[in-house]
Amino acid sequence: MPVKRVQKTPMPERDAVLRSHDFGEVNEGYGIAHAQFEAERCLRCQDPICIDGCPVRVPIPEFIHEVAKGDMRRAAEVLRSSNPLPAVCGRVCPQEVQCEEQCSVGIRFKPVAIGYLERFVADWEMEQSDIDITANLHRDEKVAVIGSGPAGLVCAGELARLGYPVTIFEALHAPGGVLRYGIPEFRLPKDVLDWEIEQLKKLGVEIRCNIIIGKTITMDQLMGEMGFKAVFIGTGAGLPSFMGIPGENLNGVYSANEFLTRVNLMRANDFPNADTPVMVGKRVAVIGAGNTAMDTVRTALRVGAEHGLIVYRRSVEEMTARVEEHQHAIEEGVEFHWLTNPVEILGDEEGWVTGLRCIRMELGEPDESGRARPVPIEGSEFVMPVDNVVLSIGNKPNPLLLQTTKGLEANKWGCLVVHDGTSETSRERVFAGGDAVTGAATVILAAGAGKNAAAEIHQDLCANAS
Amino acid sequence: MAKILEKRRLTPITQLYKVDAPLVAKAARPGQFVIVRVREGGERIPLTIADYDREAGVLTIVVQEVGTTTRYLGQLEVGDEILDLVGPLGMPLEIPVEGHIVGIGGGFGSAALLCLMRELRARGDRTTIINGAREKDLLILNEELAEVCDNLELCTDDGSAGFHGLVTERLQQLIDGDGPGRPDFVVAIGPMPMMRAVTETTRGKEIPTLVSLDPLMIDGTGMCGGCRVTVNNEVKFACVDGPFFDAHQVDFEEAVRRNKMYVRQEQESKDRSDCMKLAVGQD
Numbered sequence: 001m002p003v004k005r006v007q008k009t010p011m012p013e014r015d016a017v018l019r020s021h022d023f024g025e026v027n028e029g030y031g032i033a034h035a036q037f038e039a040e041r042c043l044r045c046q047d048p049i050c051i052d053g054c055p056v057r058v059p060i061p062e063f064i065h066e067v068a069k070g071d072m073r074r075a076a077e078v079l080r081s082s083n084p085l086p087a088v089c090g091r092v093c094p095q096e097v098q099c100e101e102q103c104s105v106g107i108r109f110k111p112v113a114i115g116y117l118e119r120f121v122a123d124w125e126m127e128q129s130d131i132d133i134t135a136n137l138h139r140d141e142k143v144a145v146i147g148s149g150p151a152g153l154v155c156a157g158e159l160a161r162l163g164y165p166v167t168i169f170e171a172l173h174a175p176g177g178v179l180r181y182g183i184p185e186f187r188l189p190k191d192v193l194d195w196e197i198e199q200l201k202k203l204g205v206e207i208r209c210n211i212i213i214g215k216t217i218t219m220d221q222l223m224g225e226m227g228f229k230a231v232f233i234g235t236g237a238g239l240p241s242f243m244g245i246p247g248e249n250l251n252g253v254y255s256a257n258e259f260l261t262r263v264n265l266m267r268a269n270d271f272p273n274a275d276t277p278v279m280v281g282k283r284v285a286v287i288g289a290g291n292t293a294m295d296t297v298r299t300a301l302r303v304g305a306e307h308g309l310i311v312y313r314r315s316v317e318e319m320t321a322r323v324e325e326h327q328h329a330i331e332e333g334v335e336f337h338w339l340t341n342p343v344e345i346l347g348d349e350e351g352w353v354t355g356l357r358c359i360r361m362e363l364g365e366p367d368e369s370g371r372a373r374p375v376p377i378e379g380s381e382f383v384m385p386v387d388n389v390v391l392s393i394g395n396k397p398n399p400l401l402l403q404t405t406k407g408l409e410a411n412k413w414g415c416l417v418v419h420d421g422t423s424e425t426s427r428e429r430v431f432a433g434g435d436a437v438t439g440a441a442t443v444i445l446a447a448g449a450g451k452n453a454a455a456e457i458h459q460d461l462c463a464n465a466s
Numbered sequence: 467m468a469k470i471l472e473k474r475r476l477t478p479i480t481q482l483y484k485v486d487a488p489l490v491a492k493a494a495r496p497g498q499f500v501i502v503r504v505r506e507g508g509e510r511i512p513l514t515i516a517d518y519d520r521e522a523g524v525l526t527i528v529v530q531e532v533g534t535t536t537r538y539l540g541q542l543e544v545g546d547e548i549l550d551l552v553g554p555l556g557m558p559l560e561i562p563v564e565g566h567i568v569g570i571g572g573g574f575g576s577a578a579l580l581c582l583m584r585e586l587r588a589r590g591d592r593t594t595i596i597n598g599a600r601e602k603d604l605l606i607l608n609e610e611l612a613e614v615c616d617n618l619e620l621c622t623d624d625g626s627a628g629f630h631g632l633v634t635e636r637l638q639q640l641i642d643g644d645g646p647g648r649p650d651f652v653v654a655i656g657p658m659p660m661m662r663a664v665t666e667t668t669r670g671k672e673i674p675t676l677v678s679l680d681p682l683m684i685d686g687t688g689m690c691g692g693c694r695v696t697v698n699n700e701v702k703f704a705c706v707d708g709p710f711f712d713a714h715q716v717d718f719e720e721a722v723r724r725n726k727m728y729v730r731q732e733q734e735s736k737d738r739s740d741c742m743k744l745a746v747g748q749d
Contacts, residue, residue, distance in 0.1 A: 173552070248701070272734055
């Protein structure tokens with residue numbers, strides 16, 4: 001019988017002062033006792049609407065029931081049958097606006113901690129030495145996946161499970177896409193990511209790094225002489241936006257992508273043991289208030305900044321970061337400057353950043369996004385002394401593939417156009433999903449898109465085989 | 467991984483490598499570059515493609531040992547693998563003008579003129595290369611460059627070979643009608659001060675000029691934005707929009723300043739790699 005308890009079983013976390021100086025994971029994860037205690041709260045609803053909130057449709061009550069019973073092996077099987085990246089999703093999904101928002105317990109109490117339980121089960125699985133995944137590639141049709149971010153990994157995993165030989169092409173020297181270069185170690189340890197990718201390789205997925213489709217190999221070569229029968233494009237949204245204000249090319253100004261890549265992919269936090277440096281002064285201002293901005297400002301503190309500042313033109317209400325990330329940032333001493341819009345980055349005579357000229361804002365009528373429009377308050381300009389400015393105001397899809405591929409249609413924002421409700425692009429047998437289609441969104445939406453595309457590719461190839 | 471097939475020392479600090487990279491060699495076009503990483507924890511650095519042999523699948527790169535990564539690369543021998551090599555990146559060079567095309571190479575930059583000038587000559591242009599260096603022993607690839615163009619002009623600052631003076635002085639003579647004559651188009655590849663001087667030499671003379679910018683890069687695919695340069699008052703990413711830009715529109719001052727962003731760290735890293743070399747030597 002489900003047990004009625006108002007509160008979620010809290011996630012054990014490392015002390016904020018200690019953790020804000022290293023890259024160790026913030027959340028320590030449930031132990032078996034926490035997990036079973038929390039799993040008891042699930043009502044096992046007749047109509048489990050929590051699943052509707054999940055882009056990859058994890059059979060949530062089913063795996064939680066196995067946890068409650070103590071059959072972790074079965075829980076892991078259930079979880080993995082629908083989500084090829086459970087250890088990643090259990091850590092980075094915004095559950096509060098997905099499965100947990102739907103959870104029936106949440107109507108009166110705090111919802112079941114579905115995300116924490118997902119992570120627990122995946123971590124349990126990671127520790128087992130006797131779980132064997134084997135490849136069973138019985139289909140003849142080769143499928144190519146472009147990009148090894150969440151969309152590509154999930155699509156490849158699903159296709160391999162269906163028996164297709166899949167090759168993922170990755171531009172960087174290591175796979176994972178934004179999970180590798182974007183999300184910091186303290187939220188998603190690289191060994192967790194490596195383990196997830198290892199599981200996909202065991203399923204038979206081949207990953208070829210250092211290949212840029214559109215540059216090293218064209219789409220035509222891929223589908224022609226190389227013999228791939230279908231292609232999934234999961235190239236993400238990796239083209240950083242800048243504000244267009246004066247001073248953006250001063251020394252000490254970064255895009256969030258560059259700042260995070262230097263640390264996450266190139267290990268600048270370990271300079272000079274690693275060869276890539278990152279320039280961090282005492283005061284680092286991060287512009288924006290999404291998850292990437294939180295990752296960036298918290299990373300800045302960990303690589304030596306004394307003050308990490310979030311500068312955002314809207315208020316805390318309109319912030320797009322997850323509640324948990326915001327909370328962790330507060331605990332770690334991040335300073336928030338809401339309703340503050342940068343208008344110019346100031347520099348010294350040698351071209352180094354010295355400050356950020358901002359103007360105070362107030363909220364007006366709702367804009368096209370439905371959020372209150374920030375309006376400048378006349379005469380409220382002031383200068384915030386800072387040593388670095390990092391822009392985290394969004395990304396557009398990368399145009400490299402489009403530049404060299406005929407027949408691929410994109411909209412005015414550079415997002416690939418797909419037929420309504422499907423993953424089909426304007427080019428035959430070419431499918432797309434994730435940020436490359438939607439513009440910058442979340443890991444789990446990309447994963448869901450990858451999963452849907454895999455099903456469509458399977459359907460398409462089956463229809464054409466007969 | 468890309469195996470080193472041939473390694474040749476061109477000057478005390480410049481090496482030529484031929485590497486086994488069939489996919490890149492097949493796709494490469496003049497003006498493009500690759501990004502390499504030579505060890506775990508190593509940087510990603512852009513290197514201009516000097517030449518390629520599509521059939522053999524061989525790529526030629528010329529590297530000056532100036533920083534940590536290029537020096538680690540210098541320690542690799544024939545048969546060793548370059549850990550990561552990706553490309554071809556950037557936009558291929560487009561020379562919209564036909565006629566007398568002058569390619570100017572300074573230092574190890576001249577290497578990149580190999581494939582470009584060969585292609586231009588093949589399409590029917592009259593081609594001149596001005597190959598410049600401080601002194602005779604630092605001039606590279608004279609024989610190879612002579613083979614791919616109609617006129618090879620050598621320049622040394624000290625007069626130890628060819629014209630005694632800067633490449634821009636020789637360029638001015640050409641503009642004035644000397645030797646192979648006035649250029650219809652100029653492409654300059656080399657150190658920033660030299661490219662800047664070339665730009666000023668052709669400015670206002672109706673000689674379109676392209677320069678190859680080499681800002682700091684990480685991914686080389688437009689993802690990080692670290693390589694942004696200002697051209698014609700617009701921000702461009704050198705990795706995807708370049709590396710060649712209209713010289714007369716480039717904000718050189720900003721480009722030079724941005725390239726110096728990590729001078730202190732580069733020195734620290736270099737000193738450290740020196741010490742590690744010494745430590746190895748003492749074993």
